[in-house]
Amino acid sequence: MPYRDLREFLDRLASTDHLRCVQKEVSWNLELSHIAKVNEEEHRGGKALLFENITDHPGWRVLTSALTARERLALALDMPTTSSLMNLSREWVERIKNKRVPPQVVEAGPVHENVVLGDEVDIFKLPAPWFYPADGGRYLGTAGYLISRNLDSGRLNLGTYRLMMVDARRAAIQIIKAKDAEIDLRGYAARNEPMPVAYVCGAEPSLFLCGSTLFGLNESEYDIAGALRGAPVEVVKAVTNDILVPATAELVIEGEIMPGETLPEGPFGEYTGHYSGKEFPKEFINIKAITYRNNPILWSTTVGKPVTDTHMLMAVNRTASLWNDLSAMNIPGIKAVYGPPASAGRMLVIISMKPMYHGHSTQVGLAAFATVTGNYGLKTVILVDDDIDPENMDQVMFALSFKFQPDVGTQIIKRGRSTPLDPSLPIGDARYMTSRIIIDCTTPYEWKEKPRQIYLDEQMLKHVKDHWDEYFGEPVTLPQRVADLAEA
Ligand SMILES: Cc1cc2nc3c(=O)[nH]c(=O)nc-3n(C[C@H](O)[C@H](O)[C@H](O)COP(=O)(O)O)c2cc1C
Numbered sequence: 308m309p310y311r312d313l314r315e316f317l318d319r320l321a322s323t324d325h326l327r328c329v330q331k332e333v334s335w336n337l338e339l340s341h342i343a344k345v346n347e348e349e350h351r352g353g354k355a356l357l358f359e360n361i362t363d364h365p366g367w368r369v370l371t372s373a374l375t376a377r378e379r380l381a382l383a384l385d386m387p388t389t390s391s392l393m394n395l396s397r398e399w400v401e402r403i404k405n406k407r408v409p410p411q412v413v414e415a416g417p418v419h420e421n422v423v424l425g426d427e428v429d430i431f432k433l434p435a436p437w438f439y440p441a442d443g444g445r446y447l448g449t450a451g452y453l454i455s456r457n458l459d460s461g462r463l464n465l466g467t468y469r470l471m472m473v474d475a476r477r478a479a480i481q482i483i484k485a486k487d488a489e490i491d492l493r494g495y496a497a498r499n500e501p502m503p504v505a506y507v508c509g510a511e512p513s514l515f516l517c518g519s520t521l522f523g524l525n526e527s528e529y530d531i532a533g534a535l536r537g538a539p540v541e542v543v544k545a546v547t548n549d550i551l552v553p554a555t556a557e558l559v560i561e562g563e564i565m566p567g568e569t570l571p572e573g574p575f576g577e578y579t580g581h582y583s584g585k586e587f588p589k590e591f592i593n594i595k596a597i598t599y600r601n602n603p604i605l606w607s608t609t610v611g612k613p614v615t616d617t618h619m620l621m622a623v624n625r626t627a628s629l630w631n632d633l634s635a636m637n638i639p640g641i642k643a644v645y646g647p648p649a650s651a652g653r654m655l656v657i658i659s660m661k662p663m664y665h666g667h668s669t670q671v672g673l674a675a676f677a678t679v680t681g682n683y684g685l686k687t688v689i690l691v692d693d694d695i696d697p698e699n700m701d702q703v704m705f706a707l708s709f710k711f712q713p714d715v716g717t718q719i720i721k722r723g724r725s726t727p728l729d730p731s732l733p734i735g736d737a738r739y740m741t742s743r744i745i746i747d748c749t750t751p752y753e754w755k756e757k758p759r760q761i762y763l764d765e766q767m768l769k770h771v772k773d774h775w776d777e778y779f780g781e782p783v784t785l786p787q788r789v790a791d792l793a794e795a
């Protein structure tokens with residue numbers, strides 16, 4: 308059964324021992340984020356944290372680290388907690404393949420239990436954390452998403468763009484060039500009209516997972532989230548405009564973005580492990596209303612240095628969208644695709660494949676860069692043979708060490724689309740373009756005589772496993788990969 312709201316997901320985390328509630332008073336000013344970061348780093352993803360007593364903000368709760376562990380990402384997608392990240396991505400691809408489930412409009416929802424309008428609005432009453440020392444302000448939107456409508460097609464877009472509080476009724480938003488909401492904004496700019504928007508902080512988890520995934524410009528993340536969770540998302544009309552918002556959202560900020568009007572925003576400690584910045588002025592939301600549930604929860608993520616839940620969820624959703632795009636190209640021989648969390652699933656990916664014709668591996672590398680997902684900021688594609696598990700870093704290092712020749716195995720591509728947050732590029736406009744590299748560790752198709760890998764003898768392996776407890780008095784606990792490497 309899909310989760311109705313964020314609370315049902317948290318109940319599931321609590322019942323599986325994945326949630327810790329923090330009752331002690333905690334300051335929004337660095338303390339909250341630092342507790343979350345230590346929790347995430349010291350305990351391999353830690354547990355999800357629900358802060359229930361935040362200085363200056365009685366009645367509010369803040370959720371962090373919701374998706375920092377693989378098991379919790381699996382629970383968010385209602386998958387077995389034993390699933391690997393790559394399995395989760397594969398399941399994602401299957402669930403949304405040729406399937407869209409539009410949202411269902413309902414009359415009313417708990418998101419409107421509390422409505423604050425006009426001059427009454429003061430976003431500094433919301434418990435937004437100050438995350439890192441050199442940040443430019445308090446970030447209200449980290450695990451949130453902006454909903455905007457395209458004037459030509461009418462489609463509603465959900466996009467996760469960071470949101471910094473500026474003053475009582477203004478919040479600056481970082482919508483990077485050519486993101487869907489920026490394209491939507493161009494339509495309003497042509498008419499010199501403000502773009503009505505809503506910003507959601509905290510709802511059923513598949514919405515956040517989709518809000519931070521690149522789909523085509525004309526796709527509504529609502530329809531994809533519906534397919535991913537297996538039921539339509541229930542939405543209600545916003546109070547002050549015609550945007551549809553999740554009926555069970557914890558907190559929604561309604562307002563308008565005026566094209567061309569900008570404010571300083573940032574710096575902010577980003578997922579690249581570096582601050583990014585004030586160098587680009589940003590649009591801002593002129594806030595008209597705030598609506599929230601009783602006993603509300605603000606969902607936040609620490610972003611920052613890998614690995615946080617931002618990196619974990621991007622490993623799953625970027626791998627899924629890249630895999631999905633590659634599948635649509637009908638290239639044979641691709642076995643698995645994996646963008647590891649430390650690369651946020653997007654700067655570096657590993658693809659396993661079986662070379663079937665001359666130039667096949669180069670085709671796969673170039674195809675990855677040409678997809679909607681890969682085109683945006685992907686720098687490194689590592690190609691490995693199909694007996695390497697891309698999620699097993701020992702096996703990937705083995706391939707890089709013993710199956711890779713730097714001269715013939717490397718191809719460099721220039722002038723691709725970059726993310727302006729990439730700290731390996733000089734600050735400024737140079738950050739919009741990146742080079743790319745294919746690191747090809749596959750055994751060349753054209754080699755007549757191929758080096759022979761060692762595989763265990765299938766029959767003897769079975770015999771040994773079957774008799775394991777006779778040798779050692781306990782059942783077999785061999786690593787999965789020994790079995791995977793046995794020659795089929
Ligand atoms: C936690 C988190 C924060 C993000 N912050 C931003 C941001 O500030 N600006 C941005 O353009 N993209 C940001 N992204 C990436 C976008 O969410 C992603 O590119 C998404 O595809 C945007 O939606 P769109 O494709 O509908 O434009 C963030 C992703 C995550 C997971």
Ligand SMILES: [Mn+2]
Binds near residue numbers: 528
């Ligand atoms: Mn989109």
